[in-house]
Amino acid sequence: MTMITQQTWPVPRQRDAGPVVRLDGVSKAFGEVTALAEFDLEVHAGEFVCLIGASGCGKSTLLNLLAGLESLTEGRITRATSQPAVMFQDPALMPWLTAARNVELALQLAGVGRADRKTRTNEFLELVRLGGLGDKRPHELSGGMRQRVALARALASASIGAENDGPCLLLMDEPFAALDAITRDVLQQELLRIWRATSPAVLFVTHDVREAVRLGQRVVLLSSRPGRVVQQWSADGVPESALVGQINARLREVIGCHGNGSG
Numbered sequence: 459m460t461m462i463t464q465q466t467w468p469v470p471r472q473r474d475a476g477p478v479v480r481l482d483g484v485s486k487a488f489g490e491v492t493a494l495a496e497f498d499l500e501v502h503a504g505e506f507v508c509l510i511g512a513s514g515c516g517k518s519t520l521l522n523l524l525a526g527l528e529s530l531t532e533g534r535i536t537r538a539t540s541q542p543a544v545m546f547q548d549p550a551l552m553p554w555l556t557a558a559r560n561v562e563l564a565l566q567l568a569g570v571g572r573a574d575r576k577t578r579t580n581e582f583l584e585l586v587r588l589g590g591l592g593d594k595r596p597h598e599l600s601g602g603m604r605q606r607v608a609l610a611r612a613l614a615s616a617s618i619g620a621e622n623d624g625p626c627l628l629l630m631d632e633p634f635a636a637l638d639a640i641t642r643d644v645l646q647q648e649l650l651r652i653w654r655a656t657s658p659a660v661l662f663v664t665h666d667v668r669e670a671v672r673l674g675q676r677v678v679l680l681s682s683r684p685g686r687v688v689q690q691w692s693a694d695g696v697p698e699s700a701l702v703g704q705i706n707a708r709l710r711e712v713i714g715c716h717g718n719g720s721g
């Protein structure tokens with residue numbers, strides 16, 4: 459079993475300890491286009507929440523607002539943590555740096571001393587099962603391995619944000635969408651293993667209902683233009699196939715409404 463020490467991961471392993479982030483009446487407009495309207499959502503410490511919705515419903519806009527990459531038009535975002543860590547579909551690694559240096563850079567920029575960051579980097583690489591591959595450059599790794607490096611880097615970044623503030627938040631924007639089905643399946647299981655070991659709050663955006671149900675404790679369905687919360691499901695104790703069926707049926711209704719111009 460992979461061990462991660464308190465020094466590397468100073469995040470309290472507690473769940474249901476209040477919201478890590480809360481959105482109240484959030485709206486975001488780009489000129490004439492209202493991407494999000496009257497958006498309310500809470501994500502609690504240690505909770506894994508999946509956001510699902512049709513293309514263009516504002517999922518990425520929401521993550522960008524939470525990451526501070528966009529500014530709000532209206533409403534309020536309250537965060538109990540300083541800076542969330544973000545992981546995208548593209549691993550966005552520095553091609554001239556080794557896997558280890560890509561992870562270490564997040565710690566270096568935060569001012570972590572050399573010896574400490576080497577130890578922490580090795581632990582994060584072990585955690586994503588890349589121990590021994592830290593000296594490889596991105597082009598020497600498979601797509602799945604590159605996403606493992608990106609996950610290790612996001613966790614390193616989250617650990618810094620959490621050092622003084624307690625809970626941390628990991629924002630994931632379709633991180634496995636570009637991978638083949640087998641690799642995606644493996645990485646979904648890996649993400650769950652790592653989440654159980656480290657308990658960050660996760661807000662995970664996906665187009666794939668099955669992926670949302672497999673990963674999320676809670677699945678949140680968004681409407682399109684403007685994006686709002688239409689319905690939420692708890693995955694606790696519900697058979698996966700039944701929940702996938704329910705969400706798909708509701709998603710079809712939401713897309714149908716939008717297509718008819720009535721939603």
Ligand SMILES: Nc1ncnc2c1ncn2[C@@H]1O[C@H](COP(=O)(O)OP(=O)(O)OP(=O)(O)O)[C@@H](O)[C@H]1O
Nearest residue numbers: 488491492493511512513514515516517518519520
């Ligand atoms: N920087 C921007 N400038 C203008 N319009 C934007 C900008 N970013 C997003 N939009 C618009 O806001 C709406 C929501 O876009 P967003 O990318 O958040 O949706 P999404 O649900 O993530 O889509 P997809 O699932 O296809 O990635 C879309 O109509 C999009 O065209």
